[in-house]
Amino acid sequence: MATRTIAGKTVQVNDEGFMTNPSEWTKEIGVEIATEEGIATLTDAHWKVIDYCRSTAPSLNGKSPTLRQITTGTNISTKELFALFPKGPAKKVAHIAGLGKPEGCV
Amino acid sequence: MKKLLVLGAGTAGTMVVNRLCRMLDCDEWQITIVDPHETHYYQPGFLFIPFGMYSKNDVVKPKRDFIPAGVQMIKAAADVIEPDQNRVKLTDGRILPWYKSIYDFYTIEGALALAKRLRDWEGGRLVVNVVENPIKCPVAPLEFIMLADWFFHEQGIRDRVELIYATPLSGAFTKPIAAKHLGDILEQKNVKVVPDFMVEHVDPDARKLVHYDETELEYDLLVTVPLNMGDDLIARSSLGDELNYVPVDKHTFLSNQHPNIFVLGDAASVPTSKAGSVAHFAVDCFAENFVRYTDGLEMHPSFDGHANCFIESGFGKGLLIDFNYDVEPLPGRYPLPGVGPFTLLQESEMNHWGKMMFRWMYWNILLKGQELPLPARMSMSGKWK
Known part of the structure; x- marks a missing residue:
């Protein structure tokens, strides 16, 4: 398993750069990955979504929730999520929150 | 008399009553199946209708023909499930008591309308769009677009048709190895995949799909695949998650919250597709476990999602x-x-x-x-x- 150093901490990551051990995550790591993803400042709304994903991940085998689960759980609309995390909100939040990306079923 | 109530005479529900009718003691059990509709559709056949390979008659039969003698069939819609009372209220006011309950629930109209449209379509840009996952069957849109490629070749107008597959996924399919193989086949067939496309709305006058990020995709003919949700009955009964799926053990189908409810088919939260092919092996494993459960034995975690x-x-x-x-x-x-x-x-x-x-x-x-x-x-x- 590959490792990389983010915000001064060495963490395990997969081929796509997603962290594989959610417990290694810190808020500082979240801020640094967000910057890499092109989000310069994490606002309260960003944190609301990140915190929600972190809180539900244990019940989803460490994976981040789907877009629909996020909109239902946070009352933030899909349109707003695309404004907060442009291009792919579900994947982007998963990356920033140190979680596995949401997986689809066959 | 113990009562087994099955809601929904779709693929899973029909297979379940047939199997359990043979496996349970008829002197001890009364099996009832409830469904508001009379016709059973062979849903995988819908795919072939737009291309003239099947007709409507190939995909319809009366539901009753598949319900064994000895199983009571009630043509009615369920209004609400009350697990704590062990009963279901029907929309006509009747109340059905049960001991254990199972259910599944899905249009031929779209397939027939498309067959008519394709007969005289002169070409242009055909977009197949998956609105949101999960969908009923993750391979069906790919089959549609590959059959469309073949169909337009046969019609002699393939050079006038642009085929586009717009999907919210990052590739042609949900899983990486199949996504690569299927993506390669689509490329050989000159089908363009537009990944990460999350449609916010369709503008039918301007003939375009509008993404949440405000990018647009124009079409001449749009074939859209909707989100597959469980029935509203599940929401009305406060039994489901955000998709109206009932959380169940993925190996045994027993509800996580109610020891008197099992769910197979469209309404179960098992992490796999809601296609009949999944219901097939699911029923094999479920029936054996159900008999063990009612005999007070521990169930085997037998269904592996196959x-x-x-x-x-x-x-x-x-x-x-x-x-x-x-x-x-x-x-x-x-x-x-x-x-x-x-x-x-x-x-x-x-x-x-x-x-x-x-x-x-x-x-x-x-x-x-x-x-x-x-x-x-x-x-x-x-x-x-």
Whole structure:
């Protein structure tokens, strides 16, 4: 398993750069990955979504929730999520929150 | 008399009553199945209607023909499920008590309308769009677009048709290995995949799809695949999650919250597709466990998410995929003594004939709860890793 150093901490990551051990995550790591993803400042709304994903991940085998689960759980609309995390909100939040990306079923 | 109530006489519900009717003691059990509709549709056949391969008559039969004597069938819609009272209220006011309950729930109108439209369509940009996942069957939109490629070749207008597959996924399919194989086949067939496309709304006057990020995709003909949700009944009964799926144990189908409810088919939160091919092996495992459960024995975690399905790819060929919860579809061979092997994740004529034969097997074997000589649990035999 590959490792990389983010915000001064060495963490395990997969081929796509997603962290594989959610417990290694810190808020500082979240801020640094967000910057890499092109989000310069994490606002309260960003944190609301990140915190929600972190809180539900244990019940989803460490994976981040789907877009629909996020909109239902946070009352933030899909349109707003695309404004907060442009291009792919579900994947982007998963990356920033140190979680596995949401997986689809066959 | 113990009462078993099955809500929904779809694929899963019909297979379940047939199987349990044989396995449970009729002197001890009264089995009732409730469904508001009279017609059973062979849903995999809808795919062939727009291209003139099947007609409506090929895909419809009365539901009642598949309900065994000894099972009470009630034509009615359920209004609300009350698990704590062990009963279901019907929309006509009747109340049905039960001991254990199971259910599944899905249009031929769209398929017939499209067949009519394609007969005189002169070409342009055809966009197949998956609105949001999960959908009923993750391979169906791919089959549609590959059959469309074949159909327009046959019509002599393929050079005037642009085929586009717009999906919220990052590639052609949900799982990486199959996404690569299927993506390559789509490329060979000159089908353009537009990944990460999350449609916010359709502007039918301007003929365009509008993404949440405000990018647009124009079309001349749009074929759209909706989100697959459980029935509103589940929401009205406060039994489901955000998709109206009832959380259940993925190996036994027993509700996480109610020891008197099992859920198979469209309404179960098991992490796999809601296609009938999944219901097939699910019923094999469920029926045996249900008898153990009612006899007070511990259930085996027997269902491993195994399913296999043919993927029609046009020009008389098809692919086959075989997978479970843990093993994604892999290339290789699917051994079947006497008939096979079938090629996995590769096109072959044999797979096309497998798909064509499947309709007969569906009506005559599967729906009647008979067993196919296939193991319910997935095997790695023949798969290439």
